[in-house]
Amino acid sequence: MVNITGIVDEVARLDALRALDMLDTPPEAEFDxxxxxxxxxxxxxxxxxxxxxxxxxxxxxxxxxxxxETPRDVSFCTHTIAADDLLVIADTREDPRFATNPMVAETPFVRFYAGVPLRVTPPGGGASLPIGTLCVADDKPQDPTREKLEILAGMARVVEALLEARRTSKENLQLALDRQEALADMARTHRLLQHAERMARIGSWRLELESGQLHWSDQTYTIHGLAPGSREQLDTAMQF
Structure with missing residues (x-):
C-alpha cells in the first residue's frame, strides 16, 4: 500500500470519509x-x-x-489521494509503480487510468481532505487531452458538492431530531411538575427579569381562585 503519512493526515482523512456516512450505501442515480x-x-x-x-x-x-470494492493495496486511487492531485497514467505497463499490479497483469488488464481526488471538509471544519476519486480506466493506453482532463476535474467538483450536501442534510436532520427530543423532554418535565403541584396543592411561578413578565403555573391560579392565563402584574401578585 502507498504510504501517505506525512502527505495527508490519514486519521483525519478517514474521519472525514466516515462522517459522510456514505460507505456501503445503495447506488444513487446522481453518482451513477x-x-x-x-x-x-x-x-x-x-x-x-x-x-x-x-x-x-x-x-x-x-x-x-x-x-x-477492491483491496486498497492494489488501488490506483490510493496514489491519487496521496498526490492529492490529478493523476494520469497513459500506459500502466510503462510505469514501474503499476506494471506488476494485479489489476494490470490480470483481469481487468488496466492500461490507462486518470483520477481526480474528491475532497471534503472534515468534521469541525478546516482544510478539505481527499477521501476518494472520480476516475476512469481502460484496457488500452490513452493520452487524454487537457480539455477532457479539465472536464473530468469539473465533474469531480460536482461529486464533492453532492457529498457535502448529503452530509449537511444528515447533520440538519440530526439537529432537528435532537431539538425534537429536547422539546419532548421539556414537555414531560412540565407535565410531571404540574402533577406534583396538584398532588401537593402547591403552585409555582417564574419571573422574567428583563421584561418583568410573571408566569404562574395552573395550580397557582387555582390556589388564588383565578382563571388560568390571567396576566397579573408583579406588584399585584405580591399582594396575594
Whole structure:
C-alpha cells in the first residue's frame, strides 16, 4: 500500500470519509450518472466514484466493473489521494509503480487510468481532505487531452458538492431530531411538575427579569381562585 503519512493526515482523512456516512450505501442515480458521463467522455471501459477506506476502496458508482470494492493495496486511487492531485497514467505497463499490479497483469488488464481526488471538509471544519476519486480506466493506453482532463476535474467538483450536501442534510436532520427530543423532554418535565403541584396543592411561578413578565403555573391560579392565563402584574401578585 502507498504510504501517505506525512502527505495527508490519514486519521483525519478517514474521519472525514466516515462522517459522510456514505460507505456501503445503495447506488444513487446522481453518482451513477456522473460516472457514466465520465466513461463516455473518455470512451473507455471503466469509470468510478471511489471512496478510499482504511484497507479497501469502495465504489459509490461503478461503470464496467462488477465488484463493489477492491483491496486498497492494489488501488490506483490510493496514489491519487496521496498526490492529492490529478493523476494520469497513459500506459500502466510503462510505469514501474503499476506494471506488476494485479489489476494490470490480470483481469481487468488496466492500461490507462486518470483520477481526480474528491475532497471534503472534515468534521469541525478546516482544510478539505481527499477521501476518494472520480476516475476512469481502460484496457488500452490513452493520452487524454487537457480539455477532457479539465472536464473530468469539473465533474469531480460536482461529486464533492453532492457529498457535502448529503452530509449537511444528515447533520440538519440530526439537529432537528435532537431539538425534537429536547422539546419532548421539556414537555414531560412540565407535565410531571404540574402533577406534583396538584398532588401537593402547591403552585409555582417564574419571573422574567428583563421584561418583568410573571408566569404562574395552573395550580397557582387555582390556589388564588383565578382563571388560568390571567396576566397579573408583579406588584399585584405580591399582594396575594
Amino acid at each position: 450518472a456522473i460516472a457514466a458521463g465520465a466513461r463516455h467522455l473518455f470512451g473507455c471501459k471503466f469509470a468510478f466514484v471511489s471512496l478510499v477506506d482504511a484497507d479497501r476502496q469502495w465504489f459509490k458508482a461503478a461503470c464496467g466493473l462488477e465488484p463493489s
